[in-house]
Amino acid sequence: MRLGIFAKTFAGAAPGPVLAAVASAGFSTAQYNMACSGLEAMPAAVPASAVAAIESAAAVHRVAIAAVSGTYNMIHPDPAVRALGHQRLEVLAAAAAAMPVRLITLCTGTRDAGDQWRAHPDNDNAGAWADLLASMANAAAIAERHDIDLGIEPELGNVVSSAAKARRLIDQIGSSRLKIVLDPANLFERETVERQRDIVAAAIDRLADRIVMAHAKDRNAAGGFITAGQGVLDYPHFLSRLQAAGFNGPLVTHGLAAHEAPEVAVFLRGALAAAGIEATP
Numbered sequence: 001m002r003l004g005i006f007a008k009t010f011a012g013a014a015p016g017p018v019l020a021a022v023a024s025a026g027f028s029t030a031q032y033n034m035a036c037s038g039l040e041a042m043p044a045a046v047p048a049s050a051v052a053a054i055e056s057a058a059a060v061h062r063v064a065i066a067a068v069s070g071t072y073n074m075i076h077p078d079p080a081v082r083a084l085g086h087q088r089l090e091v092l093a094a095a096a097a098a099m100p101v102r103l104i105t106l107c108t109g110t111r112d113a114g115d116q117w118r119a120h121p122d123n124d125n126a127g128a129w130a131d132l133l134a135s136m137a138n139a140a141a142i143a144e145r146h147d148i149d150l151g152i153e154p155e156l157g158n159v160v161s162s163a164a165k166a167r168r169l170i171d172q173i174g175s176s177r178l179k180i181v182l183d184p185a186n187l188f189e190r191e192t193v194e195r196q197r198d199i200v201a202a203a204i205d206r207l208a209d210r211i212v213m214a215h216a217k218d219r220n221a222a223g224g225f226i227t228a229g230q231g232v233l234d235y236p237h238f239l240s241r242l243q244a245a246g247f248n249g250p251l252v253t254h255g256l257a258a259h260e261a262p263e264v265a266v267f268l269r270g271a272l273a274a275a276g277i278e279a280t281p
Helices: 015-024 048-061 079-098 126-146 163-173 193-210 235-244 258-274
Strands: 003-006 029-032 064-073 103-107 149-152 178-182 211-216 251-253
Touching: 003 064, 003 258, 015 029, 015 048, 029 251, 048 064, 048 079, 064 079, 079 103, 079 126, 103 211, 126 149, 126 163, 149 211, 163 178, 163 193, 178 193, 193 211, 193 235, 211 235, 235 258, 251 258
Parallel strands: 003 029, 003 251, 029 064, 064 103, 103 149, 149 178, 178 211, 211 251
Antiparallel strands: none
16 A cells, blocks of 8 residues: 555645655655645636646655545535535546546535534435435536546545445445545544444445545544544554455545654554555555
8 A cells, every 4th residue: 555645734835845745754645735736725727837737746756646635515505605616626627637636535515504524413414415416416427527536535524424325325326436535533433442443344345346545544532533643543453454355545644743744654654564564655
């Protein structure tokens, strides 16, 4: 597995310095955010010069761009906000295809109008699911036009809050463009080690045929998010189950400070080794 990190972990508004920091911290892969090019994360336009600069920096620093972040609230209560998200996704998909980057990561969204990651009681309503199906069908059509894939991530605060709901969405949309980004820390808050292992293993088994990227952060004993390696998550178990399921994609960390990145790279290499997996260059 290739070790990666969110490019946005590092300050900067140009891809050269940002990807240099990625490589210096010990990572060979990045999930890119257009903010690292001085643009909005979901820009209204991406100049050809910006695409060329990302390609050049990636080659110079030998950092593979595994994905581009394209998160917007796919079930925002205001249809106009959803429509703008679709428009910006089309722009981002064209830019990703030109880089070329195969994967754009999405946020399935929430009825919370102020925070696309925050849970809302209406997320479980039939109307929220119907809006998600409509949004995802639109996104899948965009992905088809640009020959890219879309990565969704089960998140407790989003409408797709579990592996079971992710599977349901995949089956109902019926598009091969829909893939899974799996972050084990998003599958539970406070659980015993044994229960956490069961939840993670079941999610991998249910979604194995669609997992194209793994994310790496952690949970503390109180249930809050924390830097990978500093919490309760059993990483060797998670990684060994991924490998057993046939996964050999990028393992991308996030939710950490820039100064923590080298230590996290060391931790993840150790966790891979403990699981009998080699970290590929």
